[in-house]
Amino acid sequence: MKPEATFLGSSIGKKIVMALTGIVLVLFVIGHMAGNLQVYKGAEALNGYSEFLHHFLHGAGLWIARIVLLACVALHIWAAAGLTRMNAAARPVAYRKVHHEASTWASRYMRVTGFILLFFIVFHLLNLTTGQWHPGGTFVKGEVYANLISTFQVKWVAALYIVAMIALAGHLSHGIWSLMQTLGWNHPRYNALRKQLAWIVTALVVIANISFPVAVLAGILH
């Protein structure tokens, strides 16, 4: 049987994999942003929240979440690469001139914003989870608040996070809209609502996330 004839080999199968893993990743990003809001309550609240996560289910909770997230990221990229390959095969001769009337900025740059987010996640883990890359001072395990403040006090690190969050805005706004379409929530009557919902979720996550480095640079958090 040709690979295209199987569910996972077909383009709709890959789109469903992208949508389902996308939902998990969107929920993670919302939860992570909400948890990080503890920073505004102070060091004790943020460090306490982190300690709770690390000891949830005797430490197994965090590892289960890590494994699920890693699997979702891997499947999401696998499906995206497969769809790109299938689209290229369907059009062996590239368009001489591409017209973008019906597509948005976010949809055209999904691959670019996806790559930026992948690089972001790697440097973010080294920066705030493992501490091997921590401009701004010494990384101390468990001192989540101090680690966050010291690294965002470095202007270019704060700027890097802000750029990554702009990529996140593009990726999320189109991704949420698109996953709803794939899963069939695309009745013409609700299309405007779908777009609004995608933008509301994106704006909440991205504005809150950008507020953290901005609050440190402005001296509100110290």
Ligand code: HEM
């Ligand atoms: C300005 C925005 C963000 C801030 C301030 C932030 C802050 C943090 C902090 C402090 C930690 C360490 C938590 C701990 O050790 O308990 C962390 C971990 C993490 N963050 Fe973020 N984060 C941000 C955005 C993001 C985004 C957009 C993503 C995903 C696209 C993300 C993915 C992760 C992951 C996967 C971990 C590791 C969790 C683990 O396995 O321990 N973060 N973040």
